[in-house]
Amino acid sequence: MQKRIRSSHLLAALACLAAFQVQADPGSFSFTTGLDYSTGKYGGTSSTTIWYLPLTGKYETDAWAFKLTVPYIRITGPGNIIREVGTLGSAGERTTQSGTGDVVASATYNLSGGRGASTVVDLTGKVKFGTADDTKGLGTGKNDYAVQLDGFWTVSRFTALGTVGYKVLGDPPGSDLRNVFYGTLGFSYKFTPQTSAGLIADVREKTTQTGDRQEELTLFLSQKYSQNWKAQFYVVKGYTDSSPSGGGGAMVTYSF
Numbered sequence: 001m002q003k004r005i006r007s008s009h010l011l012a013a014l015a016c017l018a019a020f021q022v023q024a025d026p027g028s029f030s031f032t033t034g035l036d037y038s039t040g041k042y043g044g045t046s047s048t049t050i051w052y053l054p055l056t057g058k059y060e061t062d063a064w065a066f067k068l069t070v071p072y073i074r075i076t077g078p079g080n081i082i083r084e085v086g087t088l089g090s091a092g093e094r095t096t097q098s099g100t101g102d103v104v105a106s107a108t109y110n111l112s113g114g115r116g117a118s119t120v121v122d123l124t125g126k127v128k129f130g131t132a133d134d135t136k137g138l139g140t141g142k143n144d145y146a147v148q149l150d151g152f153w154t155v156s157r158f159t160a161l162g163t164v165g166y167k168v169l170g171d172p173p174g175s176d177l178r179n180v181f182y183g184t185l186g187f188s189y190k191f192t193p194q195t196s197a198g199l200i201a202d203v204r205e206k207t208t209q210t211g212d213r214q215e216e217l218t219l220f221l222s223q224k225y226s227q228n229w230k231a232q233f234y235v236v237k238g239y240t241d242s243s244p245s246g247g248g249g250a251m252v253t254y255s256f
Contacts, residue, residue: 030255032056038247040238043212046094048077052101052249063110071101079137084128084144097136103129113152120152130170142170148182157190161200169207180205186218194224206242215239228255 036052054071073083076096083101106126113120126146132139148165163184169177182205188198197220204214220234235248 028060028255030058030060030253032058032251032253034232034249034251036247036249038236038244040244040246041241042081042244043241044078046078048075048081050075050081050083052083054101063114065108065110067104067106067108069104071103072098073101073132073138074098075137082137082140097133097138099133099136099138100131102132102139105129108150118154122150124148124150124165134172140170140172140175142172144169159188159190159196159198161186161188177207178205178209180207182214188220188222195222197221204242212240212242214242216243229253230255 033053033055036054037050038052039047039049041047051074052071053073054069056067056069058065058067060066074096075081075083075098077094079092079095079097104126106124108122108124111121111123124147126148128144128146130139130142130144132141134141144167146165146167148163150163151161153160161184163182165182166179167182168179171177182203184200184202186198186200188196190196200218200220202214202216202218206213216236216238218234218236220232222230222232224230229252231250231252233248233250235246236244237246238244
């Protein structure tokens with residue numbers, strides 16, 4: 001049975017929320033890095049542990065935002081679990097593989113709202129290039145394409161957020177992956193101008209006929225330390241075989 005593992009659109013939702021709360025000036029650059037950890041058996045008998053360290057550059061100007069992520073990934077497990085895809089092939093001996101992950105590029109256009117607006121709607125197109133070494137099980141070697149709509153609605157100290165998207169998955173040899181709809185729904189509460197926290201529910205359709213859909217819940221804390229620096233911390237709980245049993249991570253962003 002094909003199992004899916006933790007997807008990156010949850011990380012994107014956290015990053016989008018952080019960017020919305022800070023609202024960088026037009027024509028600004030930012031760099032984000034961090035560490036994401038997840039572990040689970042994904043319906044099998046042996047656990048798989050994944051460390052994911054992205055380096056993201058972002059440029060915002062007027063209604064547009066452009067982003068490029070180059071990650072490092074380290075996977076320990078039976079060798080048949082691919083991040084964001086699931087089980088490909090048969091389980092083997094436990095190994096540890098590491099290297100450069102799949103490069104992701106995206107472009108976002110602000111459809112409605114903007115700096116200081118209480119309601120914001122963004123449209124994003126995204127390409128995941130199959131740059132990770134598929135012989136090591138770090139990726140599929142194929143490109144994926146996605147389009148998503150993000151919305152934010154702020155009332156006083158509360159911000160509600162939602163995402164709906166569609167992803168086209170490239171098929172590696174011997175597999176037939178399904179294209180999937182995905183979405184997030186959550187909220188944040190601003191305790192102070194510098195500190196906020198919230199909860200995000202993350203779901204995605206199954207990628208194979210016999211697989212399971214993804215269901216996760218994420219609790220996060222955002223902290224702004226200065227005009228240039230901010231950080232975000234989160235923990236994750238999965239509720240299906242396609243989700244990790246647990247995980248968490250941290251991101252730090254420098255804007256200029």
